[in-house]
Amino acid sequence: MISKLAFRNIKKSIKDYGIYFFTVTLGIALFYVFNAVESQSAMMYITKSNKAIIELLVQVISGVSLFVSGVLGALIIYANQLLIKRRKKEFGIYQILGMGKGQVSCLLFFETLLVGLISLGVGLLLGALLSQLMGIVLVNLFEVNLTKFKFVFSISAMWKSIFYFGIMYVVVMVFNMIIMSRMRIIEMLRKKENTKLPVKNPIIALLVFAAGVGILARAYYYVVDFNQLAILLRGDMAMILIPIGMGIVSTFMIFYSLTTIAVLIFSHTKSYYKKLNAFTFKQISSQIGTMVTAISSICIMLFLTICIISTALTIRESLNSGFAESNPVDISYGIVLNKPTNDIDKVLAGIKGKNYDYTKEFSRYCVVKTYEFTKQDFNLKTFVGKRYPEFKNMVDTSMKYGAKWHAISLSDYNKLASLYHIKKYQLKDDQYMMIRTNDLQKELFDAGLSEGFTLNIDGHRLTPKYTETKSVSLMNADNEAMLTILPDSALTKRKAYQITLTGDYKENNKKHAERLFMAAIRNVVKDKDYSTYTSKLQNKNDNVGTTVLVTFVGLYLGIIFLLASAAILALKSLSHTIDSQERYQILKKIGTDPKDISRSLFVQNLFLFVTPLLLAIIHSVAGMKFVTILFGATNFINTSSLIRGTGIMVLIYSVFYGGYFIITHMMNMNIIKTR
Amino acid sequence: MNILRIENVEKYYGNKSSMTKAIDDLSCNVDQGEFVAIMGASGSGKTTLLNCISTIDRVTSGHIYVKGLDITTLKSKQLSHFRREELGFIFQDFNLIDTLTAYENIALALSIQRKEKDMKDRIRSLARDLDIEDVLNNYPYEMSGGQKQRVAAARALITSPSLILADEPTGALDSTSSRFLLEKMLMLNKDYKATILMVTHDAFSASYANRVIFIKDGKIFHEIYKGEDDRKTFFNKIIDVETMLGGDLNDL
Numbered sequence: 068m069i070s071k072l073a074f075r076n077i078k079k080s081i082k083d084y085g086i087y088f089f090t091v092t093l094g095i096a097l098f099y100v101f102n103a104v105e106s107q108s109a110m111m112y113i114t115k116s117n118k119a120i121i122e123l124l125v126q127v128i129s130g131v132s133l134f135v136s137g138v139l140g141a142l143i144i145y146a147n148q149l150l151i152k153r154r155k156k157e158f159g160i161y162q163i164l165g166m167g168k169g170q171v172s173c174l175l176f177f178e179t180l181l182v183g184l185i186s187l188g189v190g191l192l193l194g195a196l197l198s199q200l201m202g203i204v205l206v207n208l209f210e211v212n213l214t215k216f217k218f219v220f221s222i223s224a225m226w227k228s229i230f231y232f233g234i235m236y237v238v239v240m241v242f243n244m245i246i247m248s249r250m251r252i253i254e255m256l257r258k259k260e261n262t263k264l265p266v267k268n269p270i271i272a273l274l275v276f277a278a279g280v281g282i283l284a285r286a287y288y289y290v291v292d293f294n295q296l297a298i299l300l301r302g303d304m305a306m307i308l309i310p311i312g313m314g315i316v317s318t319f320m321i322f323y324s325l326t327t328i329a330v331l332i333f334s335h336t337k338s339y340y341k342k343l344n345a346f347t348f349k350q351i352s353s354q355i356g357t358m359v360t361a362i363s364s365i366c367i368m369l370f371l372t373i374c375i376i377s378t379a380l381t382i383r384e385s386l387n388s389g390f391a392e393s394n395p396v397d398i399s400y401g402i403v404l405n406k407p408t409n410d411i412d413k414v415l416a417g418i419k420g421k422n423y424d425y426t427k428e429f430s431r432y433c434v435v436k437t438y439e440f441t442k443q444d445f446n447l448k449t450f451v452g453k454r455y456p457e458f459k460n461m462v463d464t465s466m467k468y469g470a471k472w473h474a475i476s477l478s479d480y481n482k483l484a485s486l487y488h489i490k491k492y493q494l495k496d497d498q499y500m501m502i503r504t505n506d507l508q509k510e511l512f513d514a515g516l517s518e519g520f521t522l523n524i525d526g527h528r529l530t531p532k533y534t535e536t537k538s539v540s541l542m543n544a545d546n547e548a549m550l551t552i553l554p555d556s557a558l559t560k561r562k563a564y565q566i567t568l569t570g571d572y573k574e575n576n577k578k579h580a581e582r583l584f585m586a587a588i589r590n591v592v593k594d595k596d597y598s599t600y601t602s603k604l605q606n607k608n609d610n611v612g613t614t615v616l617v618t619f620v621g622l623y624l625g626i627i628f629l630l631a632s633a634a635i636l637a638l639k640s641l642s643h644t645i646d647s648q649e650r651y652q653i654l655k656k657i658g659t660d661p662k663d664i665s666r667s668l669f670v671q672n673l674f675l676f677v678t679p680l681l682l683a684i685i686h687s688v689a690g691m692k693f694v695t696i697l698f699g700a701t702n703f704i705n706t707s708s709l710i711r712g713t714g715i716m717v718l719i720y721s722v723f724y725g726g727y728f729i730i731t732h733m734m735n736m737n738i739i740k741t742r
Numbered sequence: 743m744n745i746l747r748i749e750n751v752e753k754y755y756g757n758k759s760s761m762t763k764a765i766d767d768l769s770c771n772v773d774q775g776e777f778v779a780i781m782g783a784s785g786s787g788k789t790t791l792l793n794c795i796s797t798i799d800r801v802t803s804g805h806i807y808v809k810g811l812d813i814t815t816l817k818s819k820q821l822s823h824f825r826r827e828e829l830g831f832i833f834q835d836f837n838l839i840d841t842l843t844a845y846e847n848i849a850l851a852l853s854i855q856r857k858e859k860d861m862k863d864r865i866r867s868l869a870r871d872l873d874i875e876d877v878l879n880n881y882p883y884e885m886s887g888g889q890k891q892r893v894a895a896a897r898a899l900i901t902s903p904s905l906i907l908a909d910e911p912t913g914a915l916d917s918t919s920s921r922f923l924l925e926k927m928l929m930l931n932k933d934y935k936a937t938i939l940m941v942t943h944d945a946f947s948a949s950y951a952n953r954v955i956f957i958k959d960g961k962i963f964h965e966i967y968k969g970e971d972d973r974k975t976f977f978n979k980i981i982d983v984e985t986m987l988g989g990d991l992n993d994l
Contacts, residue, residue: 340846340849340852340853340858340861341853341856341858342853342854342856343850343853343854344853345842345846345849345850345853346839346841346842346846346850349839349841349842349846350841352841353841650839650840650841653837653838653839654839654854655822656796656798656831656833656837657825657826657831657850657851657854657897658822658823658824658825658826658827658829658854659822659826659854660822660823660826660854661818661819661822663854
């Protein structure tokens with residue numbers, strides 16, 4: 068009997084269950100999609116390094132999923148409360164007819180179970196479909212080819228979804244029973260009395276608002292101005308919590324006083340008494356005024372979402388675009404010679420013959436010689452001269468570990484420079500200069516140069532042309548940090564310690580070209596020589612791994628948060644409309660144009676969705692500025708990537724947030740239709 | 743001039759197997775400036791009749807003309823237009839918007855018609871006449887029942903409608919407030935020339951009207967005019983009719 072009633076109730080209240088069902092289904096679908104990543108990756112050709120990344124990804128997502136299911140669970144509980152509220156009168160009637168509390172709870176249990184099973188089924192179906200899409204996204208992210216396209220379904224992800232949602236549902240049903248047992252019959256049947264409007268003292272509201280804005284401005288200043296930030300964080304990284312805390316508190320203060328201020332201003336304008344404006348305004352006030360905590364929390368959640376997604380996407384864009392910059396050639400291959408020689412052709416004979424000829428296989432290339440300084444040539448201690456005390460540690464350590472210093476001829480450097488399309492240099496016969504590829508020992512070497520250290524190479528006395536090292540982006544085979552450039556005339560008596568071939572493969576299929584090259588170089592190294600190389604393809608793989616991890620986790624968290632925020636707003640909006648039903652009936656009775664009513668509903672809904680988003684966006688501007696400063700030190704982010712990343716995020720927002728807004732409006736319209 | 747003409751109106755509820763006839767071939771006319779009371783027991787069809795006139799409900803057959811316009815042929819969009827332009831309502835449970843002040847509630851009737859001109863002055867003077875000027879800035883929960891009903895009356899009248907429909911206006915009020923409200927309604931009828939159609943089961947309220955129509959089982963049973971009688975005499979006449987029906991009209 069109860070189950071029959073449950074069935075019929077669900078059929079009747081399909082519209083009521085609408086947003087509840089939609090949210091749960093979407094939640095399950097997303098949950099499944101992200102947890103099915105592992106099986107989706109079976110579609111692709113995986114390299115060893117990619118496999119490791121995917122395993123890491125799966126672990127991270129599992130961990131995050133626990134948190135995510137907590138968020139979704141709280142959401143479902145909230146949605147459930149709304150449903151019970153909607154049907155208060157119905158439950159009251161059941162009880163007054165003599166149905167016991169236990170039986171009504173049982174009824175609710177069946178209904179929730181039924182809806183839960185349906186949404187689980189639909190959610191998994193939707194998830195399965197979406198995860199095929201996700202597979203394609205993965206392929207794109209990893210920049211590999213599909214081995215074969217087949218429909219994959221992850222059993223493990225399915226079980227995980229069922230498990231987590233099973234737990235959630237048990238919690239929900241327990242909650243329901245508690246709520247049911249607490250409610251008294253009279254509460255359920257009685258019409259709502261006229262509630263007092265929570266009217267706040269305007270003067271206090273004004274002060275709170277001003278204070279809130281002030282605190283917020285100060286917090287922004289902290290994180291946006293580089294100097295302020297440096298001063299703040301000088302003592303302790305944890306000090307960053309101060310502006311964060313200020314931001315949160317000020318958000319609450321602003322929302323607390325917002326409606327009172329708005330009423331103060333708006334009620335004195337001419338348009339207040341036009342159409343349904345006064346009514347709409349009061350509705351918005353009563354709604355926002357009673358959910359200050361919720362709306363502030365949503366604002367902060369939205370802010371986090373924007374930052375997470377934006378940062379993740381921006382990092383991805385940056386890594387991808389920065390990659391091109393720091394990997395200008397396909398390969399840089401160097402042979403370190405046991406016996407120094409200048410005979411390039413002899414050394415590279417193995418790749419300049421019938422089996423493989425680099426002059427034909429490479430579209431462009433250059434071969435350079437690197438020389439090693441002897442201890443007589445160059446001594447780090449004497450190099451820094453009287454500034455040794457400043458750099459004592461660095462110098463002593465370097466010398467203790469027998470660091471070697473290398474040089475290259477000017478003409479060879481300029482050959483590289485034209486290959487890389489970077490600046491060429493000029494040197495007189497009595498000058499030298501130094502270039503650096505990272506900043507590790509910048510100060511040390513700048514000091515030496517500014518001291519005017521004189522190099523003595525085979526009788527040539529060379530003085531530094533510049534008083535500092537020049538920064539250069541070279542992809543070199545042995546990752547030299549510091550390289551000295553000498554005029555060709557100074558190196559006539561020297562023999563090279565390393566020969567380096569740098570260039571681009573001619574073939575378009577770089578993987579194949581590299582495989583050929585790697586096979587060929589096995590014939591090059593003789594006896595006690597050894598080789599080293601830096602390959603663009605390999606760097607790319609590492610790059611891809613990081614991007615995927617960051618993008619995925621960022622999107623997962625971001626979208627779930629976004630979903631939760633939008634769902635809560637939707638539910639609050641529906642709840643308020645249900646409470647206001649009588650007012651809309653009155654408006655209809657006195658003959659208000661239905662168009663005016665629907666416009667009022669739309670505006671109310673708009674305010675509710677837009678206000679927290681607006682403030683969140685303002686917060687995000689400061690937040691992202693902070694992130695750029697933070698990453699600026701490591702050159703991780705550039706502006707154009709930021710714009711592109713933010714653009715994609717705006718798209719995601721429009722789809723999810725906008726979608727929820729539209730659905731909520733439609734459901735609101737449905738609620739006020741005369742029953 | 744006929745403000746309201748009801749011609750052979752019938753209203754049925756239900757389907758073939760179980761049919762209820764709420765209004766059974768009813769016809770009557772109301773002239774401009776009249777104050778008409780419709781009396782009947784619960785289930786006599788008086789509220790149904792009022793709902794049909796106010797276009798909240800539709801008749802099964804027959805015609806209703808307001809100012810010459812056949813409202814039974816109007817589509818829903820035209821109906822809401824008609825309702826706000828030509829009618830004013832006073833309900834038993836006030837039906838004021840609880841989030842608006844008295845002033846805003848009255849102003850609402852004007853703003854939904856886009857007739858906000860001289861709003862402030864018009865509302866103030868009407869409020870003065872109805873003795874609610876002091877509570878204009880109060881919310882409904884801060885007012886007494888009588889004050890709320892007078893605000894509703896102001897809302898009904900402010901747009902100068904052709905017809906004011908009142909459904910048991912004194913139903914939720916105590917005797918003092920009832921008397922006060924009825925005096926005000928009489929004033930509106932005399933000074934503002936408002937045409938009022940009031941549904942009530944209370945003979946005392948009905949005695950304020952200048953014509954009373956008695957309805958029983960969906961048909962007009964009897965009709966009496968006040969003429970030159972004073973209110974007390976008229977009240978007695980009303981009681982006589984009720985007694986004549988053997989107390990059937992008394993639904994308490």
